[in-house]
Amino acid sequence: MSNPLSIRNITAGLMVLAFAAQAQGLLSGTEDAVLTSAPAVPPPIARKQPAKVVVHLEVKEVVKTLSAGVQYTFWTFGGDVPGKFIRVREGDEVEFHLSNHPDNKMPHNIDLHAVTGPGGGAASSFTAPGHTSQFSFRAINPGLFVYHCATAPVGMHIANGMYGLILVEPKEGLPKVDREYYVMQGEFYTQGKYGEEGLQPFSMEKAVKEEPDYVVFNGSVGSLVDDKALTAKAGETVRLYLGNGGPNLISSFHVIGEIFDHVRTEGGTEINQQNVQTTLIPAGGSSIVEFKVEVPGKYILVDHSIFRTFNKGSLGILKVSGDDNKDIYSGKQLDEIYHPEGGAIQSVETPKKSEPKKVVLSTPQMMEKGQRTFTQICAACHQPQGQGLAGSFPPLAKSDFLMADKKRSIQIVRNGLQQEITVNGEKYNGVMPKLDLDNVTIASVLTYVRNSFGNKGEPVTVDEVEDSGHGK
Numbered sequence: 447m448s449n450p451l452s453i454r455n456i457t458a459g460l461m462v463l464a465f466a467a468q469a470q471g472l473l474s475g476t477e478d479a480v481l482t483s484a485p486a487v488p489p490p491i492a493r494k495q496p497a498k499v500v501v502h503l504e505v506k507e508v509v510k511t512l513s514a515g516v517q518y519t520f521w522t523f524g525g526d527v528p529g530k531f532i533r534v535r536e537g538d539e540v541e542f543h544l545s546n547h548p549d550n551k552m553p554h555n556i557d558l559h560a561v562t563g564p565g566g567g568a569a570s571s572f573t574a575p576g577h578t579s580q581f582s583f584r585a586i587n588p589g590l591f592v593y594h595c596a597t598a599p600v601g602m603h604i605a606n607g608m609y610g611l612i613l614v615e616p617k618e619g620l621p622k623v624d625r626e627y628y629v630m631q632g633e634f635y636t637q638g639k640y641g642e643e644g645l646q647p648f649s650m651e652k653a654v655k656e657e658p659d660y661v662v663f664n665g666s667v668g669s670l671v672d673d674k675a676l677t678a679k680a681g682e683t684v685r686l687y688l689g690n691g692g693p694n695l696i697s698s699f700h701v702i703g704e705i706f707d708h709v710r711t712e713g714g715t716e717i718n719q720q721n722v723q724t725t726l727i728p729a730g731g732s733s734i735v736e737f738k739v740e741v742p743g744k745y746i747l748v749d750h751s752i753f754r755t756f757n758k759g760s761l762g763i764l765k766v767s768g769d770d771n772k773d774i775y776s777g778k779q780l781d782e783i784y785h786p787e788g789g790a791i792q793s794v795e796t797p798k799k800s801e802p803k804k805v806v807l808s809t810p811q812m813m814e815k816g817q818r819t820f821t822q823i824c825a826a827c828h829q830p831q832g833q834g835l836a837g838s839f840p841p842l843a844k845s846d847f848l849m850a851d852k853k854r855s856i857q858i859v860r861n862g863l864q865q866e867i868t869v870n871g872e873k874y875n876g877v878m879p880k881l882d883l884d885n886v887t888i889a890s891v892l893t894y895v896r897n898s899f900g901n902k903g904e905p906v907t908v909d910e911v912e913d914s915g916h917g918k
């Protein structure tokens with residue numbers, strides 16, 4: 447039995463040591479990160495020394511509204527698009543826990559642009575549904591950084607909403623402002639046109655062409671209007687943390703009726719421009735703007751590629767309350783009739799469609815092309831050797847299901863698949879997305895998978911793929 451007095455002495459001694467170390471900035475406390483959903487931003491960090499900050503982020507695949515009457519299956523970091531805003535301090539050690547909800551269908555990971563290290567954390571955070579991954583990084587560069595999913599097909603994960611912002615506050619902090627908001631742009635590519643009602647699947651074809659139906663702030667049309675508008679009072683200072691998840695477009699961000707007093711271009715820490723009308727936000731990039739609102743009224747946030755605003759959704763509102771300031775803005779002073787000259791009627795030409803040429807490939811050429819497609823697209827889910835991932839993705843290697851029915855396998859790759867199936871005695875009930883591949887690519891990739899990883903079958907011809915399109 448030890449003497450309780452001596453234990454107390456030892457404990458007291460350790461506390462003195464710990465205190466001394468903390469005073470020198472050697473030891474740091476541990477805290478949970480405050481995470482917020484857009485447009486909210488976590489409070490500024492008051493700490494004067496680095497700490498260990500623990501982040502718990504959960505990936506959820508959820509059906510939500512993209513626009514009135516239009517639903518979409520979003521893949522999210524925390525339940526909403528954009529993902530939770532994360533705020534840490536320069537020098538912090540960030541311990542990251544990424545959880546993939548068991549109801550999800552896809553594996554996911556996270557690439558934080560704030561990370562110094564391979565893939566920004568992507569490889570270390572690859573997480574199958576029902577799993578949690580952990581990794582740590584030191585936030586050595588201050589700035590406003592994008593994070594996103596980087597699981598193949600990467601473009602599809604980002605297009606489905608997998609992006610958000612992490613602010614690494616500089617050691618000295620940021621100047622105090624009255625309001626801080628989080629606004630992130632992103633595009634959505636749907637099978638139906640803008641406004642077409644119902645649950646809209648993702649369109650790979652439009653995504654590759656970079657022709658989105660929706661360009662929105664904070665994940666949906668109307669996310670920042672009416673009672674969800676941003677607010678401020680005349681005389682206050684506002685800081686916007688702006689991000690662009692893309693996946694493809696650059697944003698020409700503008701607030702109608704305001705001028706940005708300060709811009710930290712591309713989300714760096716320097717105020718490197720003042721008195722700016724429109725700031726460019728690259729895809730996978732950010733910007734920090736600050737301005738004082740002098741005059742009450744509605745200020746419209748837009749992507750000044752203006753068809754996106756009035757035809758695709760990139761419109762938000764900042765409502766400023768307070769007293770008029772006629773010295774700065776008068777309001778309407780006159781309305782009288784004006785007769786202009788001319789006024790021609792414009793005509794719009796429609797382009798004519800051309801017939802695609804028919805391609806004929808030899809079997810070795812199809813195997814080669816098929817291997818490329820497999821590596822670029824299929825391997826992300828079915829795994830590089832076609833071995834599949836237990837519980838999530840069925841194997842293609844020695845798959846009895848694949849080899850039993852050639853026609854069915856064509857239908858699956860052409861249309862995707864969402865039903866319970868049994869492959870080599872194991873049940874799967876996931877979603878294989880419709881990938882919008884052309885007939886030559888479908889024929890090649892099926893020829894390849896049916897003759898690789900221990901499989902042996904006859905090739906799949908382009909004609910067979912074409913026929914399968916008519917019969918259904």
Ligand SMILES: [Cu+2]
Binds near residue numbers: 555597603
């Ligand atoms: Cu993902």
